[in-house]
Amino acid sequence: MSKQTYKVCFCFQRRFHVTVSEAPADIKSLFQEYSENGIMTVDHLHRFLIDVQKEPKATKEEAQAIIDNLHLNIFHRKAFNLEGFFKYLFGVGNPLSPSREAHHNMSAPLSHYFIYTGHNSYLTGNQLNSDCSDAPIIQALKRGVRVIELDIWPNSKKDNVDVLHGGTLTTPVELIKCLRSIKEHAFVASEYPVVITLEDHLTPDLQAKVAEMLIQTFGEILFTPGSECLKEFPSPEFLKKRIIISTKPPKEYLESKNVKEKENDAQKGKGSSDEEAWGKEVPNLKAVTGAHEKDGLDEENNDDDDLDEKSQPNIAPEYKNLIAIHAGKPKGGLTECLKVDPNKVRRLSLSEQQLEDAVGTYGKNIVRFTQRNILRVYPKGIRVDSSNYNPLIGWSHGAQMVAFNMQGYGRSLWLMHGMFRANGGCGYVKKPDFLVNAGPHNEVFDPSVKFPVKKTLKVTVYMGEGWYFDFRHTHFDAYSPPDFYTRVGIAGVPADTIMKKTKTLEDNWVPAWNEEFEFPLTIPELALLRIEVHEYDMSEKDDFGGQTCLPVSELRSGIRAVPLHDRKGEQYKSVKLLMRFEFI
The missing domain is CATH 3.20.20.190 (Phosphatidylinositol (PI) phosphodiesterase)
Incomplete structure (x- = not known):
């Protein structure tokens, strides 16, 4: 019995040792393509920003600033090795959003x-x-x-x-x-x-x-x-x-008497019948007060x-x-209300x-x-x-x-x-x-119409990290590392709404999925990219491992670090995904 107990404890300690983050194969290939002899110079990084990150206005000075801001060791202060390149991609210097300032036209009504x-x-x-x-x-x-x-x-x-x-x-x-x-x-x-x-x-x-x-x-x-x-x-x-x-x-x-009468009407059950009252001809909004x-x-x-x-x-x-x-x-129902x-x-x-x-x-x-x-x-x-x-x-x-x-x-x-x-x-x-302008014959956008695909969003989910630091080590499983999978999809008009998922990776605090998904979008202006990470549980409901939701209209193309948030929307300190976004 003592020998068996010793074995379980030994496994417990071994299996909970966190895996060191390692650059996925695609990232290694990109580094080789945009480097020479294992070194990515400012010129290489500048070309990478233009070609892969789709930042045509990027300057060599900005590329140099990226290298300078990483605080690399003395041998790589003027260039990247693979470790430095990976650190840049997965770091705060590679933000997902183009701007933290308001950049829409704010002068309309x-x-x-x-x-x-x-x-x-x-x-x-x-x-x-x-x-x-x-x-x-x-x-x-x-x-x-x-x-x-x-x-x-x-x-x-x-x-x-x-x-x-x-x-x-x-x-x-x-x-x-x-x-x-x-x-x-x-x-x-x-x-x-x-x-x-x-x-x-x-x-x-x-x-x-x-x-x-x-x-x-x-x-x-x-x-x-x-x-x-x-x-x-x-x-x-x-x-x-x-x-x-x-x-x-x-x-x-x-007077309070009249208010109470209406309140009582609503609470007697009339409140639950509003769907029938409203769903036919919507004769008067008073019919649906409940x-x-x-x-x-x-x-x-x-x-x-x-x-x-x-x-x-x-x-x-x-x-x-x-x-x-x-x-x-x-008065007069919805027809009058919408005049x-x-x-x-x-x-x-x-x-x-x-x-x-x-x-x-x-x-x-x-x-x-x-x-x-x-x-x-x-x-x-x-x-x-x-x-x-x-x-x-x-x-x-x-x-x-x-x-x-x-x-x-x-x-x-x-x-x-x-x-x-x-x-x-x-x-x-x-x-x-299309929601604020009328057409040449005063026609307006019809949300019930299914439109042709305007663009396709390609999403690659490379890997994730940070759970080991932001969660108790027994939060997901008492005896082994978690089994993570990612759900990714679109919330938008009905034609665009869909969710897909990666495979589940067993026993890994730093999962590397390396999976691609494509999302055809008919109304990309209203589309939101949904991202959720869960931990598979065979016997109970899968555990929550983080989420975020991003407006597709503001996604930056290229390889980006994506911070995840908790259920209430607060950003975790360490949990994030490495992803790539491309518009086809």
Whole structure:
């Protein structure tokens, strides 16, 4: 028995020794092609940058800087050996993204951009009984989120304003605390404007108090267009470092009795029947108020955007004058909601289910609406766990504000992170021209049409490393090194969406797959490259080993180091893949 125990311990120690990273065969071949006698000079590296990395504007000075920045030993400071070349390819000096600065045209109207948008931005967890706090708001702003949603209600004494998820057990947080945190952190990650969407359940006197809070907190950085609707939205460039308020124009306050009646209607089961009500002819948006037991109510409280001033005798004018992006749903169903007014712009909100049910009949109308106006999409009510939905449906129809629960994690949220890694992570991504421009006969893009392949992305997954340093050595398997495989694929329009996987490599902390995949793309402008690493487990669910999602439009051709992130989107210190990207 003692002999057998000794043998197991011996294997345990031997098998957990990490393998030293070694350049894959393809990398060795490239080094031989672009070197002489085992040495890659500045001239060789310069040619490699142009030919393989597809950097036609690369200079010899830049090639020299790459060599200088690697801090190689004294014998190789003016050139690379194979080890130095491999270190460069797999290092921080070979970034995946072309720029960390905003580089899209930022002078178009706000409606021409996808905007990083949060839903119930104040919740720390689920939608029913988590805490309300300014902490998730701060975290979202630091990540680059540009649209913060606050549900505002009278406090228990009816003399001040709280932020909470109405009709639930969520604990409130004071509005003023949220506003102060927004001011402090609004422009830490990006200098482009922050939009605050208010779901308003206030009396006129409290609306006036909110106006006072907004003015005192934000002062000159608050964008105040006055009482009239904008004829066209300003640009992100014009609105740099400004705060924008978006909500429905205030109307005569609905007493709590009426609110409770609607809330009860939603909770009695009418909320679950919205799919049938919406899916046929969409006769009136009031028929689907229950899609979200809270959000459906919020969205429908004031469902007519164009009420006569005479019907609003008690409104707070100072509050109304702060609203830059007017929201609301005109009466008359989706046909009326999607009408484009040449004299004003506005914001329309639809639940994810309402959008999904509408695109079959109204797809082109939605695209035309979003060329000038803003469409906000929010999660349906059954997502009480703060999960999310497929954002590509909204984006492919031009929806600017695809609102997500940022406090959770999951593949849908990874796609959101991926989309807004574009344009330097500034929170605004310019929509493709086909979503903002009409054709010569006023025709618009039809998302339901399957287009021919425009380009093909070829991806090579060479190898990965870093798990040995970022994970406990028994995290994946108690008795042996992990068995990794990589999933790689595209999230995009339905014709482009696919996932593929490498073989599983057993017992290796530094797996080298060396596998190629090709992805034909019909709408590459909306495509996201999904990358996940998992560890195969025969008896249980495969273990998670890292992920990232990247906008195909910003992929740099060539051999690149690709950092991986954890489930919540935080980048690991060491875990990364070596990959090659080519456009055919």
